[in-house]
Amino acid sequence: MQPEKLTDTAFIHPVYRKLLDYLDIGIHMINTEGRSVIYNRKMSEMEDMNPKEVLNKRIMEIFLFDSEEESRLLQALNNNVVHKDAKQVYFNFKGQEITTVNNTFPLTVDGEKIGAVEIARDITKLERLSRETSRGASDARFTFDQIIGNSPAIEDVVENARRATRTTSSVLIYGETGTGKELFAQSIHNGSSRASKPFISQNCAALPDTLIEGILFGSVKGAFTGATDHPGLFEQANGGTLMLDEINSLSASLQAKLLRAIQEKTIRRIGDTKSRSVDVRIIATMNEDPVDALSKNKLREDLYYRLSVVSIVIPPLRHRKEDLTVLIAHFIRKYNRLFQMNIQEVTDDVFNLFSEYDWPGNVRELEHTIEGAMNLIYDDEPIGFQHLPLHLKHKFTQPPATSEGTERLFTQQPEPGLPLETYMDTVEKAYIQKSLTEAGGNISQAARTLGLKRQSLQYRMRKFNL
Incomplete structure (x- = not known):
């Protein structure tokens, strides 16, 4: 390969170009003029730029650098500067922030410099998550006074949750999606002696285990490419409360590490050799019945028993x-x-x-x-x-009948030729439906109003598909 052939991208054999596109690392190469001559698929994905927007263009046309000194590729080309496993934050011409860990170095052939190359790994998402979780100590806004409802079902749950504020025991909250699990978790925190300390929540289903472990326990510099000394959520929540949502989505191995941290009240950052003491109250939440999660091996029994010292079940609407x-x-x-x-x-x-x-x-x-x-x-x-x-x-293709409409059903004349049994079934179904509506769906209350036993009412509800 002769240096003069690096004036454009044509020197790359199509086979080599294809191989470069299969690599799971970003590769960006410039020639001695500072123009891009190699820009593979992975680098294109990382920087969200089409190769047509990059190839044959100068670095300063592509990225929002204030000066050439900010570009590591140009530093390598002009000053022979080498960077190894170095984190870099920069912006493409669209203004998008990109964070990578790079190896950047000048490229020579037969002792003659022909350009510079950068090999990069994308940590943009990981960096964003780290910043978000470090801001996770946002104040818990909700208290028990903000839980709306006066039904016996919700009042019983609130009373049980209030009692949990007196201790530091772990809490397991089960409720379907949308029932207000975090509202209860924040209320328990705010009603406890830890109210002045951090409340941090993390959805365990939102991220893969490889990221969750670092987010929960932290990392030390050099633990993996781009890793820095970073405290995890356990350390950030020290003295306060850590809410782990959808705990059953964690892998069995990570559940085991979590159990150890809860029991021993210590954590070890990824890549570290020493343990750190933490004082954190765990509130775990699930939108799946714990019994079902146990039977499907989604939740370890030992972790379940450790978390469910206090169990709270939020009724669906x-x-x-x-x-x-x-x-x-x-x-x-x-x-x-x-x-x-x-x-x-x-x-x-x-x-x-x-x-x-x-x-x-x-x-x-x-x-x-x-x-x-x-x-x-x-x-x-x-x-x-x-x-x-x-x-x-x-x-509901049309509005359901009002109570007045239901009353009219009982006084209207039956249709000619309608069998008595069919008419009586229609009236009985409408009357049961009206009673259930007035009772707010409470079967026991509706049964008392109708003068029936609960089992008898349930039988009729199944009969009429109510």
């Missing part, structure tokens, strides 16, 4: 529909303030629909439904069926 009235009023007030509106209520048809709906997304889904509806309202009218999201409109 479908089991506390008597709270719909106060929840709806609360969310309307909240978005009235945010949107500068003056909505007062939902229509009777909408309330009946809400009472019949199972709310798979729970309280969070109800809040988003109210927020979405209020975005479509003019002149402060009540929230009506026409304001609801499409999935609810499709489920």
